[in-house]
Amino acid sequence: MxxxxxxxxxxxxxxxxxxxxxxxxxxxxxxxxxxxxxxxxxxxxxxxxxxxxxxxxxxxxxxxxxxxxxxxxxxxxxxxxxxxxxxxxxxxxxxxxxxxxxxxxxxxxxxxxxxVVMVNFILRSDPRFLSVRDAVHRGRLGTVRTVSAHRRGTAAGAQALGEWTNLLISTAIHDVDAMSWVVGSPIRRVYAEAVAGASAQWGHEDAVLATFQFANGAIGSLDTSWVLPTGVPAPLDAGFRIVGTGGSAAVEGANQGLSYVGKAGLELPDLMHWPTGRDGVGGDLRASVSHFLDCVHTGCTPVMTLADARQTERVVHAIRESIAREEPVVLD
The missing domain is CATH 3.40.50.720 (NAD(P)-binding Rossmann-like Domain)
Structure with missing residues (x-):
């Protein structure tokens, strides 16, 4: 049909x-x-x-x-x-x-x-993160001890989005969700520090460092910002690393194997999230929409439910709460 x-x-x-x-x-x-x-x-x-x-x-x-x-x-x-x-x-x-x-x-x-109601968190449809999550759940990395992520954008992000959203809820939320999803355990405690710069005019942060404690005992860290100059080669400097007693895994997000050099200097285009080619829009976004349609046809539970999305947003708001209170925040 x-x-x-x-x-x-x-x-x-x-x-x-x-x-x-x-x-x-x-x-x-x-x-x-x-x-x-x-x-x-x-x-x-x-x-x-x-x-x-x-x-x-x-x-x-x-x-x-x-x-x-x-x-x-x-x-x-x-x-x-x-x-x-x-x-x-x-x-x-x-x-x-x-x-x-x-x-x-x-x-x-x-x-x-x-x-079916699904919330579109595209890293849950990213083959790199799917592979790492599978490795963790199969025990390939042993007992997970630490997980870290960084997602650093340019100041253009603040100028384009700052009036109606903020760095954490729009951008860092992907990494907050990915860490908990890959580790397979909810975040139970958050402590964060922030720097306000260009985004201060909207009451937001330009850069945030946060640490997490997961319910299973693992610990994590997040480094996210909208401060890089607009002329940097990659549209987004992103990465993810997880370390366990049996090994480690890393996702490098800033360079997917293609570069251009020309009048604009060095360019490292994104080939993962929503590249466009002869078959239209591809990458993580296409995979996510396709998964949604599969769920509609089969009645299966989507990879990101409303409850999952609400839990991730709770962590993001706990980060902002920790910044405001200047102390750790324990989640229910």
Whole structure:
């Protein structure tokens, strides 16, 4: 059965969702909508579909089976609940909401969910992280003792996103989730320090160092920032390392084996998250959307549930709480 697919929010990520649905043989892209009408019409024209004036109109006239909700987290609640009430399966971009209170409100609004609800944390669909998680769970690395991650972006991130989101909830949340997911244990204690720079005007942090204690006794660290100059070769300096009594594993995120040198200097393009080629959008994002569609067809539990996403967001808010209180925070 071909699924009727729609996308709410046609910004950078939403347009990629639309492109994936437009090419997937399991889906027929029946509509998109965005507060920026011109942007929605542009995406619709490129994808051979229809741009609607409102979420209500999209749901009523296109009658989708599956919906990606890719609007900013601050305005995600209403369209998500509307789509759920229309009986749609939902793929929600992360984070669910900017605060835990809003997150719980959205979760309550989706209860009971009419179908599959998945939150899009793409590292859970990244083959590198899947491999490391499998190695940990098979005991290849022995007993895990430490896990560390870094995700360092440029100051352009703060300028582009700082007005409506922050470094931790938009970017570092991927690593917080990946560490707990790969280790296979929830984070129980957080201690963090931060530096405020350009993001201080919005009440946010430019750089954060955090340490974690996991329920199974492992410890971890996170180094994340939006401070690098915009001219650095890689769009994101990211990495992940895990050490156990039987060995270690590392994921190097800044260089995937391709480089260009030209007038712009050295460039190291990202080939993992959402590269575009002859088969359309690929990488982790395509794998994540594909997994969501598999779950819709088979009824299986998605790799990232609402409960999982809520737990990850709880840790992120604990980091900010630790920064504000200048002391460790113990999670329930």
């Amino acid at each position: 071909t699924l009727r697919a729609a996308v709410i929010g046609t910004g950078r990520i939403g347009s990629l969702h639309a492109a994936i649905y437009a090419r997937d043989p399991r889906t027929d892209l029946v509509g998109v909508v965005d507060a920026d009408v011109d942007r929605a019409q542009q995406v619709a024209s490129e994808m051979g579909t229809v741009a609607f004036d409102s979420t209500e109109e999209l749901l009523e006239r296109s009658a989708p089976d599956v919906v990606s909700v890719a609007v900013p987290e601050g305005v995600r609640l209403e369209p998500a609940v509307l789509a759920a009430r229309a009986g749609c399966h939902l793929l929600l971009e992360k984070p669910i909401a900017p605060t835990l209170a809003r997150t719980d409100e959205l979760i309550a609004g989706l209860d009971p969910a009419p179908g």
